[in-house]
Amino acid sequence: MARSPFTLAASVSSALAQVSVVRVAALTEGAAGRYDSAVATLDDGRSVVVRVPTDAEADMELRAEMHALRALTPGVRGVLPFEAPEVLGESSVGGALALVQTMLTGYRVDGAHIPAGPGVATAIATAIADIHDLPHTVVRDGGLPLRSSGQLRDEAERLLDRAEATGHLPFGLLRRWSQALATEPLWRFETTVTLGGADPASFVLTDTDGVPAVTGLLAWGGLSVGDPAIDLRWTAAAPACRDDVLAAYAARTGRGLDPLLSARARLYAELEFAKWLVHGHGAGSESVVADAVGLLTSLDESVRDEPLFTRTDVDVDDALALLGRVPDSAAELVDTSMQTDAYDPATMSAALPSEPPTGDRASHAHISTAPIELSDWSPQSAEAESDQAAQNALRRWTESA
Numbered sequence: 001m002a003r004s005p006f007t008l009a010a011s012v013s014s015a016l017a018q019v020s021v022v023r024v025a026a027l028t029e030g031a032a033g034r035y036d037s038a039v040a041t042l043d044d045g046r047s048v049v050v051r052v053p054t055d056a057e058a059d060m061e062l063r064a065e066m067h068a069l070r071a072l073t074p075g076v077r078g079v080l081p082f083e084a085p086e087v088l089g090e091s092s093v094g095g096a097l098a099l100v101q102t103m104l105t106g107y108r109v110d111g112a113h114i115p116a117g118p119g120v121a122t123a124i125a126t127a128i129a130d131i132h133d134l135p136h137t138v139v140r141d142g143g144l145p146l147r148s149s150g151q152l153r154d155e156a157e158r159l160l161d162r163a164e165a166t167g168h169l170p171f172g173l174l175r176r177w178s179q180a181l182a183t184e185p186l187w188r189f190e191t192t193v194t195l196g197g198a199d200p201a202s203f204v205l206t207d208t209d210g211v212p213a214v215t216g217l218l219a220w221g222g223l224s225v226g227d228p229a230i231d232l233r234w235t236a237a238a239p240a241c242r243d244d245v246l247a248a249y250a251a252r253t254g255r256g257l258d259p260l261l262s263a264r265a266r267l268y269a270e271l272e273f274a275k276w277l278v279h280g281h282g283a284g285s286e287s288v289v290a291d292a293v294g295l296l297t298s299l300d301e302s303v304r305d306e307p308l309f310t311r312t313d314v315d316v317d318d319a320l321a322l323l324g325r326v327p328d329s330a331a332e333l334v335d336t337s338m339q340t341d342a343y344d345p346a347t348m349s350a351a352l353p354s355e356p357p358t359g360d361r362a363s364h365a366h367i368s369t370a371p372i373e374l375s376d377w378s379p380q381s382a383e384a385e386s387d388q389a390a391q392n393a394l395r396r397w398t399e400s401a
Helices: 005-015 056-069 075-077 120-132 137-141 149-165 171-181 226-236 243-252 261-281 286-302 316-325 358-366 382-392
Strands: 020-026 033-041 047-053 087-093 097-102 192-194 201-206 209-215 224-226 345-348 372-373
Touching: 005 020, 005 033, 005 047, 005 087, 005 097, 047 056, 056 097, 056 137, 087 149, 087 345, 120 192, 120 201, 120 209, 120 226, 120 243, 137 224, 149 171, 171 261, 171 286, 192 226, 201 372, 226 261, 243 316, 261 286
Parallel strands: none
Antiparallel strands: 020 033, 033 047, 047 097, 087 097, 192 224, 201 209, 345 372
């Protein structure tokens, strides 16, 4: 049973000394049932958000969020051109963490609804680039995960092995993904600070003279060092704005050219299908497995026998540039906190093929496969999965605060 706003208000009073709650209201937008959330108004005029997880997995994720937010020192926050929530306090409700943090105001846009052209697309792209340009010490000093390009490749290979072992992975996808994993240039990239899979709906925007700008970012739980392409994975579900996002990102970032960035972003998006299959198989949920098989079959039919990219996408100069700035995998950072058995709570459904690119967008023509819908869903209990899998497979929770 969901906790009442009054119970959540009491947790705010417990977490914050010498303040009183004068008003409280339920916060349901984007929670998808994974958190009991409320907005509380304090007697000093501040508005704060309190969240309490509804299951053990959500509790772990909320603790990761709290850890990451506390890793954002005042110096780091001062560098970022937008806000991150501040952890104000914590308490316990029935043994679960109750996290109280500042409230960020503004509007949010789902990735699939971001239009082409300058505006929301370029605002979110530049914000992602700003995260990626943070120094690795932000993550290292905060005790957060650091993964090298070699480790990320190994992780993807293990995921593919586990998906193949279920006996439900279409051969066309197995071949497509195996070829990508075996292609050396694809995995020669410079690791950056990442959000672990940015969700565009987690960016808070405001308009100044009609021009959208990112003024806040809500979801920080996946903060780590990894592949910058993971935070552009969502562009596979947003063909209308994809090229504008990639162009704005490239213009903003202080790093050199990564000609295969969009190809890896597409690969990570497709591998979400494999994660959903592995999750369902591991949980013993026939409904989730059946749903994953349907999604995989649809994807296989839309991209059958198509490589993620062609050999001509990387010329000799690009390859040499990459080799010159990326450290040898043997000398890269060792990550002791990688969780290869954990699935990311996201999955996609196949959609109609996108139209071929024209004009200036021909530079991304190697990603000619169908767009895939990166929608919101919420992991449920095994009992709920039997009734909700078809819907939840296409939905992923977004942070409520």
